[in-house]
Amino acid sequence: MASINPHINFNGNAEEAFTFYKSVFGGSFAKIIRFKDLSGPEFPVAENEANKIMHIALPIGKNSVLMANDVPESMGRTNENENRSKIVISAESKAEADQLFNGLSAGGQIEGQIGDSPWGSYFGCFRDKYGIEWMVDYDPKYKGQI
Numbered sequence: 001m002a003s004i005n006p007h008i009n010f011n012g013n014a015e016e017a018f019t020f021y022k023s024v025f026g027g028s029f030a031k032i033i034r035f036k037d038l039s040g041p042e043f044p045v046a047e048n049e050a051n052k053i054m055h056i057a058l059p060i061g062k063n064s065v066l067m068a069n070d071v072p073e074s075m076g077r078t079n080e081n082e083n084r085s086k087i088v089i090s091a092e093s094k095a096e097a098d099q100l101f102n103g104l105s106a107g108g109q110i111e112g113q114i115g116d117s118p119w120g121s122y123f124g125c126f127r128d129k130y131g132i133e134w135m136v137d138y139d140p141k142y143k144g145q146i
Contacts, residue, residue: 021104025058025060088136108129
């Protein structure tokens with residue numbers, strides 16, 4: 001079966017954001033590639049872009065990878081208040097849901113406080129301090145399997 005892994009574009013602060021995400025989720029980066037790592041005659045990289053992230057990957061759980069990059073300035077800024085998509089975390093317990101919600105929402109804007117929802121799960125949503133929207137859900141019927 002195919003898997004789906006979220007990928008986020010940042011305006012030059014991907015490494016900072018992913019260091020924060022790693023502090024919440026734990027683990028270690030599977031890959032970090034900087035633009036300077038690809039620099040050459042066929043792919044010139046501006047000096048101010050050299051240390052920015054071309055690709056970063058943080059494995060989360062058993063089968064998920066959160067990935068990102070910095071968008072080069074020459075391509076224009078990415079929309080930091082985009083609201084068409086959210087990253088959903090299916091926690092395996094209420095305690096894990098609380099830990100992830102509290103950790104990731106620190107410094108961000110809570111849109112829906114975590115708690116029992118009308119549809120029967122334990123749920124909360126927020127925009128983190130980097131503008132990324134998250135939903136944290138724990139449903140005892142599925143225990144992190146959605």
